[in-house]
Amino acid sequence: MGCAVKIICNNKKAYHNYFILDVYEAGIELKGSEVKSIRAGGISINDAFISFKNGEVFLKNAYIKPYDKATNSIPSTSRTRKLLLNRVEIDKIFKQQQIKGNSVIPLKVYFKGGFVKVEIATAKGKKLYDKREVLKQKAIKLAIERERSSC
Numbered sequence: 543m544g545c546a547v548k549i550i551c552n553n554k555k556a557y558h559n560y561f562i563l564d565v566y567e568a569g570i571e572l573k574g575s576e577v578k579s580i581r582a583g584g585i586s587i588n589d590a591f592i593s594f595k596n597g598e599v600f601l602k603n604a605y606i607k608p609y610d611k612a613t614n615s616i617p618s619t620s621r622t623r624k625l626l627l628n629r630v631e632i633d634k635i636f637k638q639q640q641i642k643g644n645s646v647i648p649l650k651v652y653f654k655g656g657f658v659k660v661e662i663a664t665a666k667g668k669k670l671y672d673k674r675e676v677l678k679q680k681a682i683k684l685a686i687e688r689e690r691s692s693c
Contacts, residue, residue: 545655551585552650558673560647560665566635568660569626570601570651573617575609580658584609585651592625592646592662594636599625601648601660625660638664 556562572580579585584607593600601623608616627635639646649661668676 547654549652553587556647563664565663570660571624576606579607579609587648590648
């Protein structure tokens with residue numbers, strides 16, 4: 543019996559712009575009312591990216607809408623947030639990120655057992671011709687499905 547997972551936000555552009563190599567689950571360090579804002583769906587990771595500093599992993603440029611009913615100090619909407627991973631995972635991700643053409647990107651934000659989690663991935667950027675090839679394959683599959691359903 544596993545924990546219930548409630549997906550809050552997806553980065554749909556990531557699958558179009560990158561080949562996903564490895565996927566990791568990370569906790570995220572949040573302040574004050576950010577959790578309530580995320581629970582209400584007030585987060586966007588479309589322009590977010592992952593960076594490394596002093597052996598730690600950070601989520602940068604993720605937008606979390608300020609919570610309307612917050613009374614104390616309201617954190618900045620796109621501040622840098624620390625991701626919580628174990629040392630082995632951090633080292634593995636850092637090594638993969640050092641390879642030319644690879645990056646680390648956030649894929650989705652979700653609740654798992656009451657905690658906010660971020661799914662991050664090491665990815666290799668797609669070239670324009672790769673994107674065209676994927677679109678062509680999707681069009682072919684769609685045409686085949688239409689043909690099957692019409693018979």
